[in-house]
Structure formats: C-alpha cells, structure tokens
Amino acid sequence: MNYPAYITLVGWETCNWRHRDRALVCCKDYGLVPITKHVFVGELYAKERREMEAKLRGLFTGKKERLFFATMCRSCFNENMIGLRLKGSILNVQPFELVQMSKKA
Numbered sequence: 001m002n003y004p005a006y007i008t009l010v011g012w013e014t015c016n017w018r019h020r021d022r023a024l025v026c027c028k029d030y031g032l033v034p035i036t037k038h039v040f041v042g043e044l045y046a047k048e049r050r051e052m053e054a055k056l057r058g059l060f061t062g063k064k065e066r067l068f069f070a071t072m073c074r075s076c077f078n079e080n081m082i083g084l085r086l087k088g089s090i091l092n093v094q095p096f097e098l099v100q101m102s103k104k105a
Helices: 017-029 046-059
Strands: 006-013 039-044 066-072
Touching: 006 017, 006 046, 017 046, 039 046, 046 066
Parallel strands: none
Antiparallel strands: 006 039, 006 066
C-alpha cells in the first residue's frame, strides 16, 4: 500500500516555558521547520502525525494551553504560502495536473 506523507501545520499557545521547549524538541525530532516561535510545518506520515499529536496533547493539558494541528495534501500546499525563507527546507512539492475523466455511457 502507498501511504503518502501530508503537510502538517502544528501550532500552540502556552505560558509554560518548559512545555514550549519540549514541544520545540518534539517538532524538530519529527523534522518540522519553524515558521514562528510557536508554529511549525513539515511533512509527516499519518502514523507519525498520530504519535506526535498524542505526545503534544499529553503535554499541553493546562486550562490556558492550546494546541492546533492542520493537515494538507501536497497538491493543496504551496511553499509561497509560508515565505521564501523555508524554500528547500521542506521536500519539493511536485506539480500536479487536473484530469477530467469522461463518463462511461
């Protein structure tokens, strides 16, 4: 079976610097690239994303702590969305072509 990697965007909000530092290490361990201090983006397989989400959900349990995960397919993601400084940090996005299939009569 073919399991494609998806572009994953991870963000959080916390006042606890220890939780922030652990989340930074976790994101870097999975190969994500920082966009800002609290937002990372990168390519993850579904199994990796579930593991990472479980780790971070267990970490951010405070009332004022928030965690955000967003997943996009490669064709929906464009490196221009996040700026030029990350160009080359994320795997190259292959161009795609829309194909219209004819209906069988």
